[in-house]
Amino acid sequence: MGNTPSRGTPAQKRQSSISRTQQLHAMAKPTVDRFDKDADQIEYERSCDECTFAPYVPKKSKVRQGSIGSVKDVDKAVERLRRAREEKEKVAALREKGTTNACGDRGNLFVDVNIGGGKVERLMLSKNDSAFAVARSFARRHNLPAETEERLRTMLGQQLRLSK
Secondary structure, three states: OOOOOOOOOHHHHHHHHHHHHHHHHHHHHHHHHHHOOOHHHHHHHHHHHHOOOOOOOOOOOOOOOOOHHHOOOHHHHHHHHHHHHHHHHHHHHHHHHOOOOOOOOOOOEEEEEEEEOOEEEEEEEOOOOOHHHHHHHHHHHOOOOHHHHHHHHHHHHHHHHHHO
16 A cells, blocks of 8 residues: 555556557667668658759640641641542553553653642653643643643653653
8 A cells, every 4th residue: 555556457567568668669660760771872862852853744735536627737638648649540540551661660750840829740751751742631631721731841841851
């Protein structure tokens, strides 16, 4: 019967003191780990804290799917694909007629003709083509006046003579 009241049995006191010891040890463990790091690890952690790089990434504008009008220069691309298809059909027709050269090439000479309005058409000529026939068919296809057809004929004749 002492002056201090007892707080439980000696076995309970021992369990609480063990758990309190384990608690204190667990709290001290992170400070011990901090001292176990080498200088490189400490420098790395400091540099990570100082790193402030944040790139600016603009938000993408929302484009409706299936909206062909939102694509830049779509008219030019469609026109280019249309001309390529027409050119492919012309070559196929020439091959059927047997008018291409023996190697199967489209032609030996390419001439770009400015039709007007920013449009340019490429003519494919072989050495055996007639400047007269090519100029006439081109002028009819594009509704060109007679004087333009004549200039085209002379220019094609010069180009064919130079290529031989």
